[in-house]
Amino acid sequence: MPRSSDAVLSQVLTVAQMRAAEEDLIAAGTSVDALMQAAGRGAGEWVRRIAGGGSVTVLCGPGNNGGDGWVIAEYLREHGNSVQVVQAREPATEAARNAKALYGGAVVSADSVTTRDVFVDCLFGSGLTRALPDDLYDMLCGLAGRHRHRIAIDVPSGIDSDSGVALNADLPHWTLTVALGAWKHAHFAMPACAAMGATRLVDIGVTAVPGAARVLHRPRIPAPAADAHKYRRGMLGLVAGEMPGAGLLSATAALRAGAGYLKMAAKLAPAGVPPELVVTTDVDAMLADARVSALLVGPGLGRSDEAARLLARTLHAGRPTVIDADALVLLRPAMLTGAPCVLTPHEGETAALERAFGLSGQGLRRERAGALAEATRAVVVLKGPDTVIAGPGGEMVVSPRASSWLSVAGTGDVLAGTIASRLATNGQALRAAEEGLWLHGEAARLCGPAFTAGELAHAVQAALKECLE
Numbered sequence: 001m002p003r004s005s006d007a008v009l010s011q012v013l014t015v016a017q018m019r020a021a022e023e024d025l026i027a028a029g030t031s032v033d034a035l036m037q038a039a040g041r042g043a044g045e046w047v048r049r050i051a052g053g054g055s056v057t058v059l060c061g062p063g064n065n066g067g068d069g070w071v072i073a074e075y076l077r078e079h080g081n082s083v084q085v086v087q088a089r090e091p092a093t094e095a096a097r098n099a100k101a102l103y104g105g106a107v108v109s110a111d112s113v114t115t116r117d118v119f120v121d122c123l124f125g126s127g128l129t130r131a132l133p134d135d136l137y138d139m140l141c142g143l144a145g146r147h148r149h150r151i152a153i154d155v156p157s158g159i160d161s162d163s164g165v166a167l168n169a170d171l172p173h174w175t176l177t178v179a180l181g182a183w184k185h186a187h188f189a190m191p192a193c194a195a196m197g198a199t200r201l202v203d204i205g206v207t208a209v210p211g212a213a214r215v216l217h218r219p220r221i222p223a224p225a226a227d228a229h230k231y232r233r234g235m236l237g238l239v240a241g242e243m244p245g246a247g248l249l250s251a252t253a254a255l256r257a258g259a260g261y262l263k264m265a266a267k268l269a270p271a272g273v274p275p276e277l278v279v280t281t282d283v284d285a286m287l288a289d290a291r292v293s294a295l296l297v298g299p300g301l302g303r304s305d306e307a308a309r310l311l312a313r314t315l316h317a318g319r320p321t322v323i324d325a326d327a328l329v330l331l332r333p334a335m336l337t338g339a340p341c342v343l344t345p346h347e348g349e350t351a352a353l354e355r356a357f358g359l360s361g362q363g364l365r366r367e368r369a370g371a372l373a374e375a376t377r378a379v380v381v382l383k384g385p386d387t388v389i390a391g392p393g394g395e396m397v398v399s400p401r402a403s404s405w406l407s408v409a410g411t412g413d414v415l416a417g418t419i420a421s422r423l424a425t426n427g428q429a430l431r432a433a434e435e436g437l438w439l440h441g442e443a444a445r446l447c448g449p450a451f452t453a454g455e456l457a458h459a460v461q462a463a464l465k466e467c468l469e
């Protein structure tokens, strides 16, 4: 089996895209049985490692996810594990029947299973089309509750693969979820991703799918050139508003994310300004300064008519701009000039933008982010536990779940400042959004528990250190 490239293994596929990719492999000569063997044995190895010689119960459903389960069980039996299969339904596909026929171990009833070490969920995968019926739901939850470790294969049963929506309530939480062939959107979408435990991917040679979403990965960021100077590294202009304190959090992060020079325009200089941050009261002079390579507007802007006028003047400067917080609520179509922009809305700001740009607000988060990116011609970072980045050209990047400790005031200001610093440095909106989001999530990971937004802003530097080429 040829190993897929890192780019292909970063793909996030819908069920339809996955099926098409499987069909391409089959059309190229790989049988479904061979695919199932590759998927099942790859997953079986992860199960074997977790089991560490312990006892395993595999729950097999009627489809090919169940077929994977029969392959996993035989793989474990061959490797000497104590394994038993609970058959929830007779195999309904030829590949699953063939896989069952190759299994030489015990098949037992669910009721006979006592407490064991590892439970493997092969009830349903990407073919689940509706909520689990009561008998199967009870069987799944009952078995999950009688095992020390729980491993879901491809996607946990009861989860819709394309949306991450739980089709049943109170589904089990998993120790590990092993994706097969490619990541699915459920692996990065709430609520599913919060219950999956660690996630791993088994490569079965899936090829590149045009237009597929991809997972956010650690960026490679070059150190400044030997002949760099502060302007060439990128000068970031922060347009503060009525509450300049929020802008200070953005500035603290931006100073540690690569930009060479930061200037803040504020009516009143806030207290506690870091010495590295130049503060001016002349916003128009800053907007007219050709050396400013990017702008950030929004943190602490306020929502007054004066704030709206200040936003319009800022965007009229036509520089690459990060638009955050209150500026997102004030943004109107006529204010945009076509300059590269990054919008960083949370849920409420997204709804405000959808109203301002005449969008329905219907659909999955990634679909809403895509619609907003198309309408604004900007890069949209739709923030949440399952942040997605959508580009105006249809690009879609999904982020692995970040620390839940980010749920504290000010972390949005930190993200905006980090992205703005990257935008001042590289001038590319999508790249800046990806680099900034990764740095933000990594800074949170480095901070551990119960950090403040200020500590997070300082940790951006350590996160950047991990990206240096």
Ligand SMILES: NC(=O)C1=CN([C@@H]2O[C@H](COP(=O)(O)OP(=O)(O)OC[C@H]3O[C@@H](n4cnc5c(N)ncnc54)[C@H](OP(=O)(O)O)[C@@H]3O)[C@@H](O)[C@H]2O)[C@H](O)CC1
Residues within 6 Å of the ligand: 018, 022, 032, 035, 036, 039, 040, 061, 062, 063, 064, 065, 066, 067, 068, 092, 093, 123, 124, 125, 126, 127, 128, 129, 130, 131, 132, 133, 153, 154, 155, 180, 181, 182, 204
């Ligand atoms: N990723 C790969 O390259 C490979 C993936 N494989 C595995 O195949 C599954 C997808 O297989 P599929 O058969 O399409 O789907 P499922 O195994 O999830 O099961 C679908 C069957 O279950 C029935 N169904 C669906 N929902 C329910 C429900 N709520 N209650 C009862 N039955 C349900 C469905 O029949 P319906 O017509 O009634 O919908 C199907 O019979 C993928 O996840 C991987 O694990 C392969 O190994 C190949 C390589």
Ligand SMILES: [K+]
Residues within 6 Å of the ligand: 065, 121, 122, 123, 124, 125, 152, 153, 154, 155, 156, 157
């Ligand atoms: K499953």
